[in-house]
Every structure is written in C-alpha cells, then in structure tokens.
Amino acid sequence: MAFEESIIQLKGMGKEFKTANGPVVALDNINLDIYRGEIFGIIGLSGAGKSTLVRCINMLEVPTSGQVIFEGQNLAAMSPAGQRKARQSMGMIFQQFNLLAQRNVLRNVCFPMEIAGTHTKAEAKERAMELLQLVGLEDRAKAYPAQLSGGQKQRVAIARAIATNPKVLLCDEATSALDPNTTKQILQLLKQINQDFGITVIVITHEMAVIEAICDRVAIIDHSQIAEVGKVADIFSEPKSKIGRQLILGDAVNNVKFDLARKFRITFDGRESMEPVLANMILASKVPVNILYASTRDIGGTAVGQMIVQFPEDEADAMRALNYLKSVKIPFEEVTGDDV
Amino acid sequence: MFSPQIMELIQNGIGETLYMVFISTAVSYLIGIPLGIILVVTDKDGIRPVPVLPQVLGILINLLRSIPFLILLIMMMPVTRKIVGTSLGWKAVVPPLVAAAAPYIARMVESSFKEIDAGVIEAAKSMGASTWQIVWKVLLPESRPSLLVGAAISTTTILGYSAMAGAVGGGGLGGIAINYGYYRYETDMMFLTVAILVIIVQIVQEVGMRLSRSSDKRIR
Numbered sequence: 001m002a003f004e005e006s007i008i009q010l011k012g013m014g015k016e017f018k019t020a021n022g023p024v025v026a027l028d029n030i031n032l033d034i035y036r037g038e039i040f041g042i043i044g045l046s047g048a049g050k051s052t053l054v055r056c057i058n059m060l061e062v063p064t065s066g067q068v069i070f071e072g073q074n075l076a077a078m079s080p081a082g083q084r085k086a087r088q089s090m091g092m093i094f095q096q097f098n099l100l101a102q103r104n105v106l107r108n109v110c111f112p113m114e115i116a117g118t119h120t121k122a123e124a125k126e127r128a129m130e131l132l133q134l135v136g137l138e139d140r141a142k143a144y145p146a147q148l149s150g151g152q153k154q155r156v157a158i159a160r161a162i163a164t165n166p167k168v169l170l171c172d173e174a175t176s177a178l179d180p181n182t183t184k185q186i187l188q189l190l191k192q193i194n195q196d197f198g199i200t201v202i203v204i205t206h207e208m209a210v211i212e213a214i215c216d217r218v219a220i221i222d223h224s225q226i227a228e229v230g231k232v233a234d235i236f237s238e239p240k241s242k243i244g245r246q247l248i249l250g251d252a253v254n255n256v257k258f259d260l261a262r263k264f265r266i267t268f269d270g271r272e273s274m275e276p277v278l279a280n281m282i283l284a285s286k287v288p289v290n291i292l293y294a295s296t297r298d299i300g301g302t303a304v305g306q307m308i309v310q311f312p313e314d315e316a317d318a319m320r321a322l323n324y325l326k327s328v329k330i331p332f333e334e335v336t337g338d339d340v
Numbered sequence: 341m342f343s344p345q346i347m348e349l350i351q352n353g354i355g356e357t358l359y360m361v362f363i364s365t366a367v368s369y370l371i372g373i374p375l376g377i378i379l380v381v382t383d384k385d386g387i388r389p390v391p392v393l394p395q396v397l398g399i400l401i402n403l404l405r406s407i408p409f410l411i412l413l414i415m416m417m418p419v420t421r422k423i424v425g426t427s428l429g430w431k432a433v434v435p436p437l438v439a440a441a442a443p444y445i446a447r448m449v450e451s452s453f454k455e456i457d458a459g460v461i462e463a464a465k466s467m468g469a470s471t472w473q474i475v476w477k478v479l480l481p482e483s484r485p486s487l488l489v490g491a492a493i494s495t496t497t498i499l500g501y502s503a504m505a506g507a508v509g510g511g512g513l514g515g516i517a518i519n520y521g522y523y524r525y526e527t528d529m530m531f532l533t534v535a536i537l538v539i540i541v542q543i544v545q546e547v548g549m550r551l552s553r554s555s556d557k558r559i560r
C-alpha cells in the first residue's frame with residue numbers, strides 16, 4: 001500500500017507554555033506529513049511532547065508558531081466555529097477513556113452526534129447500535145462506564161470517536177492503561193477501522209510494540225523535536241537517531257562502551273554447559289558481554305575450552321558480572337593487551 | 341401537653357418555615373447556578389477563560405459571604421421593604437436569605453463542577469462541543485450527584501438562617517422559639533420548635549443524600 005496524499009501537515013510547528021517558572025518549550029519546529037489512510041505512529045519517552053503534539057493537531061492546544069494544515073486548510077486561521085467543525089472530522093481517544101460517567105454506553109456513543117447535530121435522536125441511536133456491534137459491545141448498550149472493564153471502555157470510546165464519520169482518529173496512549181492481551185485486541189480494532197473505513201489513524205505511544213503492531217510509518221519525538229521519521233520497517237532495522245536506537249534496542253546496548261574495557265579469560269573445565277552460564281550471567285548482572293574469542297567444544301552437554309570476553313567500561317557493571325562468575329565457581333582471569 | 345392554639349401556632353410556624361426556605365432556596369439556585377457556571381467557565385483554566393471577571397465575581401461573593409447573616413438582614417431592611425413591601429414576617433426574610441444563600445450556592449456549584457474529570461471535558465471539546473454544549477451536556481449532568489448533595493447542604497443551611505431571622509421578627513419556627521422560649525421563658529415551646537427544626541434538617545439531608553446516591557451511575 002502506498003499513501004501519497006497528505007491529510008495533515010505540520011509546518012514548523014512549535015508550542016511554548018507560559019508557566020510560573022518561565023516558558024516551557026513543549027514542541028520545537030515540528031515538520032510532519034501525515035498521509036491519508038495510513039496508520040501513523042508517534043513515539044517518544046514521557047514528557048517528550050507527544051500529547052501536546054496531538055492536541056495541537058485538533059487545536060485543543062493552539063500552537064505558538066508554525067501551521068497545522070488539515071485537508072489543505074490552516075486550522076489556526078479558522079474561526080472558533082470553523083475549528084469546532086473541523087474537530088468533528090477528527091475523532092480522539094484517550095488513555096483514561098474519558099467516557100461520560102452518568103451516561104450509559106449507548107448514550108455515550110450518541111454524544112458526538114448530539115454535539116454535531118447531524119442525526120435525529122432515532123438515527124443517532126440506530127447508528128450507535130451499529131457502532132456498538134462493530135466494537136462487539138451491542139449487549140452492553142444499557143450498561144454504565146463504571147460497569148465495564150478497561151478494554152470495554154476503550155471500545156466504547158472508539159465507537160464514540162468514529163460516530164460522526166471522522167477522517168482522522170487521534171489516539172493518545174490509547175492502550176497504555178490496558179493489559180497486553182487487551183492492548184492487542186484494541187490495536188486490532190484500530191487496524192480494522194483503518195482498513196474498513198479508510199480512517200487515517202494517528203497513534204501516540206511510548207511503547208515500541210504498539211508501533212510495531214499496527215503502524216505504517218513512525219516519527220520518533222525526543223525533547224520536543226522530531227528525531228527521525230520513516231517507514232516502521234526501515235526505522236526498526238536501522239534506527240539513525242540516538243533516541244531511536246535507545247527505544248528500539250533498549251537501554252543497555254546504547255549506553256555501553258567497550259573500547260577501554262578490561263578483558264577476561266573464562267575457562268570451562270567441563271563441569272558446566274557454556275550457554276546457560278553466559279545467559280545466566282547476563283540476566284543476573286544485567287551486563288552485556290562482548291565475546292572476543294571462543295574456543296570451546298560441547299562434550300556431552302558440557303563445555304570444555306576457553307573464551308575471552310569484555311565487560312563494559314563501567315567498573316560496577318564489570319564487578320557484578322565477575323561476582324556472578326565467582327558465585328557459580330567458574331574460573332576466570334584478567335588478560336591484558338593483545339594477550340589473547 | 342400543648343393546647344390546640346399552641347398546636348395551630350406550631351403548625352403555622354412549620355408552614356411558614358418550609359415556605360420561606362423553599363422559596364429562598366429556589367430563588368438562590370436560580371441565581372447561584374448561573375454564577376457557579378460563570379465562575380468555572382471563565383476561570384483561567386476554564387473552558388472559556390475571561391480575564392478579571394471571575395476574580396471580581398469571586399471577591400463579590402466572598403464579600404457577601406463574610407457578612408454575618410443577622411447584620412445582612414438588618415442592613416438590607418430598606419431594600420427588603422422595596423422588594424416585598426414589608427420588613428416583618430417570613431416574606432421579609434426571603435430577600436436577605438437569598439442574598440446570603442446565592443453566593444454560598446455559587447461556591448457549592450463551582451466545587452461540584454470542578455470535581456468533573458478534566459479529561460471528560462477535553463473529550464467533549466475534541467468532538468467540537470461549544471461552551472454551551474459543554475455546560476448543558478457535560479458539566480450539569482455529570483455533576484448531578486454532587487449538585488444534589490450540595491442542594492441538601494444548602495437547604496439545611498438556609499433553614500438554619502431562616503430560624504435566626506426569627507430573632508428580628510422573621511416569623512416561622514425560629515420566631516416561635518424566640519418569642520415563647522426566650523421572651524416568655526416557655527422552654528417547652530423552645531425545645532419543641534428546636535426538635536421540629538432538627539427533624540426537618542434530618543429529613544432534608546437524608547432525602548438529598550439518597551437522591552444523590554440513587555442517581556449516581558458511577559456506583560455499580
């Protein structure tokens with residue numbers, strides 16, 4: 001699938017909050033093109049500016065610089081009424097679901113149709129029932145939000161968000177309050193809605209797994225700026241930014257330096273099998289290992305031979321790994337220079 | 341124990357008290373709810389911030405609330421006479437009761453609205469809801485249970501004020517308690533009227549709490 005036509009363009013967008021402790025820059029020179037029909041992910045650590053970014057897309061937050069172009073129109077230049085109208089073409093779901101607690105499920109789904117005034121009461125009810133069917137909750141129409149599980153609440157929120165046939169669905173950490181299984185189901189539902197109705201979906205998350213599961217493209221945001229943008233497959237196979245490597249490969253790999261690290265010779269004398277020893281050492285000490293040289297043979301399930309490894313430069317890390325080796329009584333000695 | 345005349349007097353007193361409390365509460369809510377809405381909506385973190393207005397309103401409300409009720413009652417007498425034509429009897433208590441209760445109710449309503457999760461209001465905004473739609477379809481219905489609790493508390497407070505008004509010729513049960521219990525040393529009468537006031541407060545409070553609980557859909 002190729003997406004070509006832009007539905008949302010962010011041009012040099014910035015957002016600065018004025019606070020008691022001076023200005024806080026939440027977004028800085030954001031340039032993004034989001035294509036019609038795609039599932040676009042935005043990932044970043046907590047506080048990176050993700051929520052502010054989506055809230056600028058539907059003008060819940062007014063950018064302090066740059067432009068938000070939705071279907072060719074500059075949202076900031078619109079009248080408040082025009083902006084409200086535009087928002088009706090952009091559904092939104094939230095981490096905390098944000099359902100109306102005093103309305104039952106059916107009336108929650110009717111809510112945006114009441115706001116938009118697009119349907120008569122009877123029509124709204126009928127459409128709401130269809131939507132509840134779509135999200136698999138037609139039998140809970142009369143229930144109140146307090147009687148639903150997190151996953152069910154998010155389904156209601158999704159039904160509500162697409163009730164007025166929006167062109168875009170904004171999802172701010174929509175699965176972050178859900179368990180892994182429910183997360184999978186909600187993500188599948190979002191994918192289905194994207195495919196069946198052609199709704200452009202923008203997914204905000206701090207979890208790589210969410211991006212991996214459903215997104216076509218992803219932008220990585222770090223400290224208020226876009227670090228990189230691209231197809232998910234490309235970014236996953238070769239993250240170019242530091243934050244990208246950190247998010248994708250995890251903390252350990254990124255921060256560790258081996259250049260000046262000490263080298264150790266580990267000797268396997270046949271009492272232990274090599275692989276569990278190394279795997280257990282890494283798990284127990286949380287220290288990555290660089291294997292420089294190995295000459296071992298597996299004899300009847302146990303290892304015989306030697307191996308030269310490097311631990312990270314950080315002394316404490318190295319000590320933890322060595323302590324583990326001591327505790328399982330694997331002999332080791334430090335080697336220096338090129339004495340390999 | 342009590343003569344039929346006394347019983348009739350008490351009956352009338354109950355009637356007057358209920359009447360003035362009901363009318364004062366109703367009028368106070370007619371003023372207090374819009375004030376509460378304005379306070380919340382125009383707040384700097386509100387749906388539609390307006391500079392200065394909420395602060396000025398807040399100061400006025402605090403000012404009215406800081407005047408002791410008896411003083412307010414006396415201070416307002418000329419105004420009261422203009423509005424209801426007399427400065428005696430239960431009718432004359434209604435204007436000062438409203439002046440004391442409306443700002444109190446505005447604060448109650450304000451705090452009920454502030455209990456609503458900001459996320460829910462944000463969701464309504466994201467659907468393109470106007471300020472009025474948010475007030476009608478989110479603030480008021482979502483705070484219904486809290487508003488009902490507030491109404492019970494406000495009504496009982498107004499009842500307390502109304503009894504105080506008896507001291508300056510305000511009629512009702514408070515008037516009976518003062519006239520018979522205080523001026524004529526008929527302590528029986530005083531205890532009886534106080535007991536009736538206590539019962540009315542209990543009933544109003546209990547009914548309010550029950551209505552609130554039974555209307556609250558957050559309870560499974």
Ligand SMILES: Nc1ncnc2c1ncn2[C@@H]1O[C@H](COP(=O)(O)OP(=O)(O)O)[C@@H](O)[C@H]1O
Nearest residue numbers: 017019024026045046047048049050051052053
């Ligand atoms: N209303 C606000 N007032 C002041 N600062 C804010 C406000 N909203 C967000 N921020 C700040 O902007 C930055 C980005 O926040 P946010 O967009 O919520 O990040 P994320 O969703 O990625 O965790 C943070 O430093 C946050 O403290």
Ligand SMILES: [Mg+2]
Nearest residue numbers: 050051052173
């Ligand atoms: Mg966020």
